[in-house]
Amino acid sequence: MTAAVVEARGIGRVLPGPVPVTLVEGIDLSIGEGEFVAITGPSGSGKSSLLYLLGLLDRPTSGTVILEGRDTAEADAAELAALRLSKLGFVFQFHFLLPEFTVLGNVMIPMRKLGGSPEAELRTRAQALLEDLGLGDQAAKLPSQLSGGQRQRVAIARALANRPRVILADEPTGNLDTKSAQTVFDIFARLARETGTTVITVTHDEGLAAQTSRRVNLVDGRLVTPGVR
Numbered sequence: 001m002t003a004a005v006v007e008a009r010g011i012g013r014v015l016p017g018p019v020p021v022t023l024v025e026g027i028d029l030s031i032g033e034g035e036f037v038a039i040t041g042p043s044g045s046g047k048s049s050l051l052y053l054l055g056l057l058d059r060p061t062s063g064t065v066i067l068e069g070r071d072t073a074e075a076d077a078a079e080l081a082a083l084r085l086s087k088l089g090f091v092f093q094f095h096f097l098l099p100e101f102t103v104l105g106n107v108m109i110p111m112r113k114l115g116g117s118p119e120a121e122l123r124t125r126a127q128a129l130l131e132d133l134g135l136g137d138q139a140a141k142l143p144s145q146l147s148g149g150q151r152q153r154v155a156i157a158r159a160l161a162n163r164p165r166v167i168l169a170d171e172p173t174g175n176l177d178t179k180s181a182q183t184v185f186d187i188f189a190r191l192a193r194e195t196g197t198t199v200i201t202v203t204h205d206e207g208l209a210a211q212t213s214r215r216v217n218l219v220d221g222r223l224v225t226p227g228v229r
């Protein structure tokens with residue numbers, strides 16, 4: 001078996017307060033290279049919370065997340081930010097593209113942040129990513145000139161900018177029509193299959209979840225095996 005890319009060891013997240021709120025608890029997971037995983041479960045079951053923990057956007061209050069064999073429990077905020085920038089790519093329900101930047105400019109933002117390559121090389125790589133996602137002729141446009149489905153594909157290109165090991169997506173099709181939603185899942189499946197990128201996506205769409213290679217089902221913040229209560 002190949003080594004895990006992302007591993008959760010007994011992770012839980014409790015929001016402190018007079019009445020503490022448990023978002024997730026006791027999650028053990030090991031996700032390998034090129035897996036395409038759907039996190040499913042009823043509304044409020046903790047899907048987004050789990051995704052944020054796996055994506056190092058939030059810290060567990062118990063347990064730990066291991067990324068490519070590295071225990072992130074001791075990492076400080078700057079180290080977590082560096083890991084997110086270089087190893088992870090995020091796609092959300094809303095595209096969060098910067099409206100004043102062109103499509104190409106948006107894809108180049110994480111590349112510039114990471115640095116280390118000449119501008120011309122970044123430009124070429126961003127253009128190639130857009131072409132790969134069927135957006136080659138949209139590079140000079142502003143996000144406002146694109147359709148919702150195209151904007152989400154730009155957001156995927158931006159998530160792929162620094163060649164992440166893992167793409168984490170939170171209801172990436174929640175705002176899209178059926179056809180655009182299918183395109184997003186086709187892209188994810190191809191990325192996983194052809195490039196070995198691990199894709200972890202939250203979805204409440206059963207038809208889309210069925211297209212992934214693995215389901216992680218949550219009920220009340222805990223993992224359950226589908227069909228077993």
Ligand SMILES: Nc1ncnc2c1ncn2[C@@H]1O[C@H](COP(=O)(O)OP(=O)(O)OP(=O)(O)O)[C@@H](O)[C@H]1O
Pocket residue numbers: 015021022023041042043044045046047048049050204
């Ligand atoms: N900041 C917060 N304060 C209080 N409760 C919260 C907070 N964040 C999340 N919760 C609660 O924790 C639970 C898990 O939330 P989470 O968003 O992870 O669930 P989800 O499965 O992604 O839900 P949905 O499908 O509706 O997006 C929910 O009951 C939610 O209301």
